[in-house]
Amino acid sequence: MDKFELVNRVLPQPQAAEATDEHFAPSNIALCKYWGKRDSELNLPINPSLSVSLAHLGTRTRVEPIEGPADDVWLNGLQLRADTLFAKRLSGFIDLFRQTSHQAFRIETRNNIPTAAGLASSASGFAALTLALNDSLKLGLESSALSMLARLGSGSACRSIYEGFVEWHMGHRDDGADSHAHPIDRRWEGLAIGLIKVDEGVKSVDSRSGMARTVESCHLYQSWPLQANTDLMKLHQAIESQDFTLLGSTAEQNALSMHATMIASWPPLVYWQPDSLAAMQKIWALRQQGLEIYFTMDAGPNLKLLFQQQDATEVLAHFPDLEIVLPFGS
């Protein structure tokens, strides 16, 4: 299945493009990870996933139709050359929306995600761009269609269309039309996320390649869907009953299991740094002492803490540089 075919079926006839205001999409952190694709053209996952959006942290994007043959891409106030990877990826995504026209755009996009916190900006970035294009072209799409379209830019972008807890239904169709996220109708005041900075370096292996290597070479990966589906059920239960111990322990085991599939790949894919391991050991020691903190990690060396707002003072005493996010406000 080709993604242009899919988009063709979903999109109404676009109107003439108009300039938009800024559209915001939040970054998100998966508590049950997306790891492995069954279709890399369509970003179709092998397992369902569940995330929490990071409130005010994310991407703001506006688009404006321009004359001329090429898009004009601005990132955090700087104009990018058309041959940069970032500009090419954005323009390639916009191509999906301009199959019958040659309309070029000026795209202005800004991230307020703390650098070096290990938060991918592609999820919020493609979600915000999708929202802006929907507005500019007056497509009037529903959220589920916007989520599906954002997915074509970056898989986890489908979750960044929504606030709060979000589940990505993996779907089962070959064309991916049923693979999109939806919001979970539950809030959790007092849930806190802490961003620990371990390493600012560029990853040696990007997530896309890492997933492909894992799916191809890791035998243990065959049991990953079982892990993910079990964790998804537990997370729903934890969110329903506001059971923090269940939420934290499930998210931590899920993240460690994802990293386990990487570690068991060939060549080995180990995103951990010695400092990551030291941070884990510190967290486990504190938990042993009675402080209820858990962590999750994505395809990088950084840890994200999960804790309850009531423990914020104590957590900050142990991690003074922590940047705290309250996904549901305080």
Next chain:
Amino acid sequence: MDKFELVNRVLPQPQAAEATDEHFAPSNIALCKYWGKRDSELNLPINPSLSVSLAHLGTRTRVEPIEGPADDVWLNGLQLRADTLFAKRLSGFIDLFRQTSHQAFRIETRNNIPTAAGLASSASGFAALTLALNDSLKLGLESSALSMLARLGSGSACRSIYEGFVEWHMGHRDDGADSHAHPIDRRWEGLAIGLIKVDEGVKSVDSRSGMARTVESCHLYQSWPLQANTDLMKLHQAIESQDFTLLGSTAEQNALSMHATMIASWPPLVYWQPDSLAAMQKIWALRQQGLEIYFTMDAGPNLKLLFQQQDATEVLAHFPDLEIVLPFGS
């Protein structure tokens, strides 16, 4: 199935015990790991494993019948109190051989395994003790029966009955009578093993408990037998064709996959220290530069290098404290 029943069926009528000379059994390093039991009383594994014995490194043990009710256990020249874990474990094992008598023994056992190299002494220890008891009681057992008996002391001890490459057939019988090791009739001159010291501390979780936790709580473990069986085939092929790249890469992925199942357990079982990870990164960087070195790890933080004797000078330049073992001589 009770282990006393099993031993009863295997043992001939023991003769009156006699004092023995020292019996030696080598330590062994698994290239395809034993991880997980289907029967913890009988030490029956969930997967087959393959090891290489460490030549002169191991345990020497002699036994001597003594008067009195209790065994007298000496370890490395020091007499142990009867209530130490070590003495109790040894006496418990000897109980299997004295079902019809109350013969006590003086057991003198010595390890020449470098301390802090992360080599378990239980494998060579129970193998040497089995050999000594076979001699003392004039049982005249075949190697395969000795291997099966040693297994009841410590699973991997069944492999330490032999020199060189050794395979442990997991067997399928409930009584464990078909679960023992046998030697692989191939030598590999020039194969070198290097012991890197990372940490001397006592492990927080012993292998027996670690295996049990993994089997109980790790979803990814369901695919571990597939990994082990695949690796076993590859190792046979590597040994047959003396293909060092295949041997090393298979052993390294096998060890990392075993650790992956630990990491994905709950509570997480992470034997790695930050220094372990730093050593791995050093090995991967050197391999990238063309030096063919691989590593394996057991349930602890220490790494064991696999390389070819021809590269020993270069390997020593990077790891000056390395203790090198040549399993088949130089």
